[in-house]
Amino acid sequence: MAAKEDKVIAYDRNFGALIRDKTQSNIPVKSVYGPQDIEDLDYQRDLGAPGDFPFTRGIYPEMYRKSLWLKSFIVCYATPEETNRAFKKYIAAGQTGLRVLTDTSTLSGVDPDHPLAKYDIMCNGNPTFALTEYETMLDGISMENIDFESANSTPSGSFFTYVFLVALMENRGYDISKLRGTNINDPIHAYIVYGTPEFPPDLAKKINLDLIEFGIRNSPKWHQCTPCGYDMRDAGINSIQEMAFVMGNAVQYYGDAINERGVKFDAFRPMVFSMSSESDFFETIAKFRATRRLWAKIAKEKLGATNPRNMSCRIGIRTAGNSIYPQKPLNNTARITMQILAAVLGGVQSIDPSGIDETFGLPSEESRIFELDIQHIIAHENNVPLVADPLGGSYYVESLTNELEAGTKSLLEEIDHIGGMWECLKTGWLRQQFDKTTAEIQNEINECKRLIVGANSFQGEDGDISKTIIEGAYKVPPDEKRFGAIDRVKELRQSRNQEKVQRRLRDLARAVKEDENILRPTIEAAKAYATLGEMVGTIRMAKDLSYDPYERIFEPQFLNDVIFERV
Amino acid sequence: MAEKGHKIRVLIGKVGFDPHDRGILILSQGLKDAGMEVIFLGKFLTAEEVVMAAIDENVDVIALSDHCGVMRLIASDVTDLLKKNGATDICVVAGGIIPDEDKPLLEELGVTGNYGMGTPMAEIVNHIIEQVSDVRGT
Structure with a gap:
């Protein structure tokens, strides 16, 4: 009888006890923290005021009083025409940033008439296979005073976003030094997460540096390289790995640019990291604080930053896509809300939430508006952003911040010892890191040592609300429309x-x-x-x-x- | 076709350019843990490559995965090719992001499971065992 009870315990709605004594990244935590846990903490050295080195408490003195975080989301429709209409609508509503996302086939480095492309044409974005598509997508839209954020993660995806934007600006008579926005340009993460083979490692390394070098000389307001921890985290690693790999990649790319292309770190705009806002509330808050502090030291000591501004890093987050589940989808509202709250308490600069319907298709328009409204409620009803780093000084949060920093530091030393992130990729060490943690997490889920409400525990039937969420998601367009891209690329080659x-x-x-x-x-x-x-x-x-x-x-x-x- | 009582052989492969492979990595481990033999083909494949490998490898099951919402296209190509090659005794199961309205069509094609994320591994394992038992007549 006892054994049977053990087995079903996690599925029991009336079960009232906690099953974990560790964070999401398996950092053991005590039931209470006190002064003895942070007795070595030195305010000036370890925290500093917001806006001061090492930026633990945030990168601006007044934080969100001065300006709120950027409310961001990908506007990715299937055709350049639809995308153009959406861009114009959001610009009219006050949006100043446009996120460009190419469809899955084109992101893989091929044209729509490639034999493997037919399944994924126009999935997740529009097929920008040539400059013609950018001309249509940005028709009638000013290319100044807009932040273009590239969401294109693959090596060719990052490269061609910049190529097409610059080509279009020059054709339209704009000064390309006015190009603003961010490019991902993080080929190491792309190998692990996407694995597209269009530019093998040595070629990808060259193109990564070409983009950084050309960008810094010709469009200095454009972030040429913003390492992407988010995608790696979502592929199944823990917070310490996410921090170490995103910073390890930044050290690799910017270090190479300094050593091989003769640029100075101070010439770059401050670092931007893309990271994940996860379900473990306090660990996520501590992660953003620890990232700023550790990066400030690395930028100063390793990359030779002399200007404090260049020791700070901006953090842009997506809420964890892999935390969103199709079972009882209404539950996703709670997950996303808590993840946004953690990001705000952690002092991030931009927030891109998942849609509650994202496991069924692209988020519907109503789901997008809801994502924005969660942020409006946190800002204007809950009054959360009134005070910078409100959890600074908390025994628990400070202790967790220290622990995440120390763990990341030691993983970064291991990466250094191997010879940097390119070497970690080539030797297979990086892949092993992912495989090990992914398996660990999955085993915990299978054994109900990690509960997913609605999926492996507290299950239940979908009601009318859930059904409506499922039906509302944006689905891929009809096949005739999708295959139209094949005709367009063929016509272009003729004309x-x-x-x-x-x-x-x-x-x-x-x-x-x-x-x-x-x-x-x-x-x-x-x-x-x-x-x-x-x-x-x-x-x-x-x-x-x-x-x-x-x-x-x-x-x-x-x-x-x-x-x-x-x- | 594997004989009765032999270990169940499953081919896992992704057709097209959808790069999301966490699902197939987890599935591969889960099926191995359950005592099945897994032939892991990875991603960026054509439907022909998946079907030919399934026939060459003498598998009981093809497991497909897609997160771009186009399983109906992938599944109809795969089941078509199975028919053309007289290999309809190979079961096809699927998972990923599969729109609800596509599920009846998939079932009609004989593609079963059609699981979303978060489906307990035990449920998938049991489903595969049942499908194979039906074919083997055990």
């Missing part, structure tokens, strides 16, 4: 000046072979309406790789002439 395309691709191939910065020739090829798949293929062939990263199709005939400079 453009082919001779010009070949000359521009020849210049690109030459730049790759001679190991020059490839941004300028790629931008020129994009202006001649070379397609994304052709540009990826040209870069690959110039490196003696197959045209198609997936080895399913052959190069177009003309590209051989291009690569061997017969044009």
Whole structure:
């Protein structure tokens, strides 16, 4: 009898006791904390006032009194026309940031007529396979005074977002030094999370640095590289790994840019990290505080920042996508609300919440508005952001902040010892880190040592509210519409000046072979309406790789002439 | 087709460009823990590659996963090819983000399970055992 009770205990609605004595990242915690837990804490050294080194308490003296966090979300519809209408609507409503997201096929580095593309054309975004699509998507929209946030995570995704934005600005007569916004440009995280093979590691490393170098010289208001901890966290790691890998990647890219391209760290805009706001409330708050403190020290001591502004980091969060479950979806409202609250208490600079219906499709419009309203309620009804770092000094939160910093520091030392994050990726160490933690978390879920309300415990039937949530999500458009992108790319190849395309691709191939910065020739090829798949293929062939990263199709005939400079 | 009583062989593969592979990694471990043999093909595959590998590897089950809401397209290509190759004794199960309105069509194609995230591993394991038992007639 006893054994049976043990087994069903987590499923019992009336069960009143807690089952965990550790945080979500398995940091053991006591039932109460007191002065002895933070006796070594030195206010000036370890916390400082908000706006002062080491920025534990926030990066601005008045924090949210001066300006609230940026309320952000991806506007990703299936066609450039739909996206354009949505952009205009949100700009009219006061939105100043536009998040650009390409569909899953194009993000993988190919054109819509690739044989593997047909399933995912127009899924999760629009197929921006050539400059024509950016022209339509940004038709009638000023490219000044807008923050363009690229949500395109793959190596080719980050590269071409910048290429197309700059090409369009130049074609429209804008000064590209006025380009504002953020690019992800974090190829190491992309390998782990997406695994698209279009630019193998050495090529991806070069392109990462080309983007940083070209960006800092030509569009200094644009964040050329904002390492993405969020995607890695969502793939199944813990808080300490998330902090160590996102900072390890930043040290790798910016360190390489300093050493190999001769730029100074002070020349960059302050670091931006994308991170996850998770369900473990206090651990999440402590994570943001510990990230700021540790990064301030790394920027100063390791990367040579001399300006305090460049020792601070801005944190943009998404609420944890993998915490959203399809079982009893109404419960997602509670998860998202708590995750947003943790982000605000942790002093982050931008918040992009999940939709409560996100496990059924793209969030519906009402679900988007609800995400915004949660933030309005926290700001204007709950009065949470009135005071900077309101949990600073809490025995528990300070102790947890120390613990997360110490754990991250020691993991970063291990990464250093291996030879940096590129080495960690190449040796398979990074993959092992993910596999180990993912399995650990999943086993806990399977064994009900980690409860997911509605999924592995407290289950129940969906009622009318849940059914409405399920039905309301935005679904992929009808197939006829989706396959229209295949016709568009074929038409484009027929209608453009082919001779010009070949000359521009020849210049690109030459730049790759001679190991020059490839941004300028790629931008020129994009202006001649070379397609994304052709540009990826040209870069690959110039490196003696197959045209198609997936080895399913052959190069177009003309590209051989291009690569061997017969044009 | 594996003989009665043999370990259940499951091929796990993702068709198309959806990169979300946490689900198949977890599933692979869960099925191995349950004593099944897993042939893990990974992602970025065509439907042909999945079906041909399933036939070559003599599997009992193909497990598909998709988070882009297009399982109906993937499943209809896979089941079509199974029919053309006379391999309809291979069961097809699916999971990921599968729109509710697509589920009747999937069932009609003979694609079962159609699980969402958070489905207990034991439920998936039992489902696969039942499907295979039906085919094996045990």
